[in-house]
Amino acid sequence: MNHPLPDMIGTTMEKLQTLVDTNTVVGDPIVTADGTTVIPITKVSYGIAGGGTDFTTKTQKGANPFGGGAGASVTLTPISFLIIKDGVTRMIPVAEPASTTVDRLIEKVPEFTDKLMSFLGDKSGAVE
Numbered sequence: 001m002n003h004p005l006p007d008m009i010g011t012t013m014e015k016l017q018t019l020v021d022t023n024t025v026v027g028d029p030i031v032t033a034d035g036t037t038v039i040p041i042t043k044v045s046y047g048i049a050g051g052g053t054d055f056t057t058k059t060q061k062g063a064n065p066f067g068g069g070a071g072a073s074v075t076l077t078p079i080s081f082l083i084i085k086d087g088v089t090r091m092i093p094v095a096e097p098a099s100t101t102v103d104r105l106i107e108k109v110p111e112f113t114d115k116l117m118s119f120l121g122d123k124s125g126a127v128e
Contacts, residue, residue, distance in 0.1 A: 008070040009050040016072045020044050024076065039082040041091075045075040 027040035052068020080093045 004066055005050065005052045005068055005070075008052070008068060009048070012048060012050065012070040012072050016046060016048065016074065019074055020046060035085065037082075037084040039084070040078060041080045041082065043077045043079045045077070046072060048072045 025042055025044055027042065030038045030040075032038065048070070049072075050068070050070030052066060055065045055067060057065065078094045080091050083090045083092055
């Protein structure tokens with residue numbers, strides 16, 4: 001008897017392959033009216049899981065029922081853009097959002113410092 005688990009995982013991987021290809025990582029070029037070419041670059045992360053079990057029954061001899069499943073997850077994250085204009089290529093990174101409260105607070109320090117210095121400058125009568 002062929003076991004169904006390899007077929008389930010194989011089918012899941014085939015479906016995943018149709019979602020993620022090289023055009024997903026390096027996107028199609030976009031040409032603007034002024035002749036600038038923008039090419040999006042994306043990070044692709046994926047995971048696959050599958051499992052199953054044979055159930056034993058007292059009434060059926062030799063053929064055990066099978067139960068199982070398989071699944072996948074894909075995450076696409078834009079990481080940068082290639083900008084091509086007048087023969088010059090530049091890479092513009094996309095900043096990832098801060099993931100923790102501490103990271104978000106650290107990102108706000110320069111803004112807070114500027115506001116504090118502006119406030120203190122206003123109170124002291126100093127002119128910038």
